[in-house]
Amino acid sequence: xxxxxxxxRKLGEEGxxxxxxxxxxxxFLGLALAPLKWLAILSVLVFSTGNVLLQxxxxxxxxxxxxxxQGTAMGLNNSFQSLGRGIGPLWAGFAYDIRPxxxxxxxxxxxxxxxISSLRVLNGEASVPETVEARNSPx
Numbered sequence: 001x002x003x004x005x006x007x008x009r010k011l012g013e014e015g016x017x018x019x020x021x022x023x024x025x026x027x028f029l030g031l032a033l034a035p036l037k038w039l040a041i042l043s044v045l046v047f048s049t050g051n052v053l054l055q056x057x058x059x060x061x062x063x064x065x066x067x068x069x070q071g072t073a074m075g076l077n078n079s080f081q082s083l084g085r086g087i088g089p090l091w092a093g094f095a096y097d098i099r100p101x102x103x104x105x106x107x108x109x110x111x112x113x114x115x116i117s118s119l120r121v122l123n124g125e126a127s128v129p130e131t132v133e134a135r136n137s138p139x
Contacts, residue, residue, distance in 0.1 A: 004056055013064075014122040017057040021118060024050030025111040032104035050111075061122075 008016050027047025034040040059077065066073040095102035 004053065007053075008057065013057045013061050014118075016053050017061065017122070018115060018118055020050045020053030020055075020057065021111055021115040022050070023047075023053060025108055025115065026050070028104050028108035028111060032101040032108065 004016065011019065024047055027043050027045075027050055030043030030046055031040060034043050059074070062073050062077050063070060091106065092103035095106060
């Protein structure tokens with residue numbers, strides 16, 4: 001059984017989130033490349049482990065980093081997760097008709113983009129727009 005708390009205390013939420021993205025990426029790549037059934041099963045376990053690392057930390061970081069409208073931010077997170085659970089299987093079925101491993105390659109690409117984005121955002125490289133107050137000025 002994987003315990004997230006001790007790992008989060010050791011690596012921090014950002015570290016566990018980045019690790020989860022990389023582990024999920026490895027699982028997707030394993031699924032795309034697995035020539036044998038047992039390797040595919042192992043890849044599913046790797047992918048699932050990545051998601052176990054990822055989900056609690058995403059929720060926690062959103063909760064902690066939201067300055068106002070925490071309920072709105074959490075609701076948007078849930079909405080995007082639901083959207084992914086709806087669009088993902090539709091895409092996977094369509095992609096399977098094109099090539100059986102295309103959905104796994106797509107998933108790996110999305111995880112890679114998310115990982116690169118997390119490096120920028122969580123390391124403070126991405127700029128967050130400052131709130132600017134509107135002034136009434138004569139035209």
